[in-house]
Amino acid sequence: MTTISANGVALGVESFGDQDAPLVLLAGGTTLLSWPDALCEHLAAGGRRVVRYDLRDSGESTTADPQAPAYTLRDLAADAAALAGTLGEGPAHLAGIGVGGMVAQVAALDHPDTFSALTLVGTRPVAPGPPDDDLPDHDQAAMNRLFARPMPDWTDREAVAEFAAASAEILGDDPVAARATAARIWDRTPGTAPPIQLANHVGMVFSRLDCAPRWRERLPGIGVPTLVVHGRRDRFFPVGNGEALAREIPGARLLVLKEAATAVPDTAACEVAEAMLTLG
Template sequence: MTAISVRGIALGIESFGDDDAPLVLLVGGTTMLSWPDALCERLAAGGRRAVRYDLRDSGESTTTDPEAPAYTLRDLAADAAALADALGGRPAHLAGIGVGGMVAQVAALDHPGAFSALTLVGTRAVAPGPPDDDLPGHDGATMSRLFARPMPDWADREAVAEFAAAGAEILGDDPVAARAVAARVWDRTPGTAVPVRMANQLGMVFSRLDCGPRWRERLPAIEVPTLVVHGRRDRFFPVGNGEAIAREIPGARLLVLEEAATAIPGAAIGRITEAMLALG
């Protein structure tokens, strides 16, 4: 892992594969560890350079104040284009997961020359907050269970890992995998302040981020090959959100993972990687 300076900030990256291979840029959601090691390794084995990176205020990237971010969603999109340029990989295949998928959509729209393909995993086409009337919102019962839990002692690595595991079980994800990832995220968090811990573990910075203006109505302007991946059992962003994106981006392919929820399960990595490689 290392960091690259773009647009006056540092972005933490990790690269897999030959530096001269076609670039697949993986937007963290919010940290790079949202993208499983095995998926990055398979992309590299398929002849790509897979680079996953941390968004601002997470991991090895510049952390300032997650409670009052001085940047917008469109700034994060511009970061993606600048990073692709700095890595010498334009036009790159851009992939985003969760809130990283929102970054990827806006990046493809605002910087079309920077990207040759787009993969969107477990995301939606509107900003955090209430969805459009025709889109399914978060599952109410699941959210009630998630937010009824007391926060952990953020200074206690094991407590944070257990909190993540319990949340994954509520969401329908693998608690063992979630525990391991949370521990790795904890180890990489650049500060001990609670807002910094929460930004890394929960992506809470996005609840304070300016995500305007709307971009859903612009999706038909995306002209690059696009793959939309969504878990049938996703209770956070239900599958109707992925279906809407696939309808609105011309020619997009929708890959619904019947047994998946919010995270990428190990059993689906092969299918996802094969579909990503097929985009070019």
């Protein structure tokens, strides 16, 4: 792992595969550990250079004030484009997961010559907050359980890992995998102050981010091969959100993971990687 300067900020990155192979750039949601190791390894074995990276205010990327971010969603999209340009000479395959999928959509729209393919995982075509009337909102029962719990002691690595495991169980993800990932995220988080921990573990910085203007109406303008991946059991962004993306992006393929929720489980990593590799 290292940091790379792009668009005036430092972005934490980790690379897999041959440095001269075609680039697949994975935007975190919010940290690079949102992308499982197994998926990165499968993509690298398929002849790709894989780079996963932390969004601002997470992991090893520039951290300022997650409670009052002085940047917008379009700045994060510009980060992706700048990073792709720094890493390679040709257009890259861009993938985003969760809120990183929102970054990826805007990046593909605002910087069309920078990207050759697009993968959107567990995301939706509108910003955080109330969705459009035709899109399913968060499962309310799950959200009530998720946010009714007290926050952990953010200075206690094990307490944070256990909190993540319990959150994963509510959302339908694997609590064992979530516990291990949360411990790794804690190790990479630059401080134990609650706002910083919330930005890294819960992505709360996105609730304060300026995401205007809307981009959903521009989705028919995406002109690169696109894969939409969504968990059938996703309670945070229910699968109807992925179905809408696949309908509205010309020629997009929808891959629904029957046993997945918000995360890509290791058991689906090969299937997702193979689908991504068909895009180029």
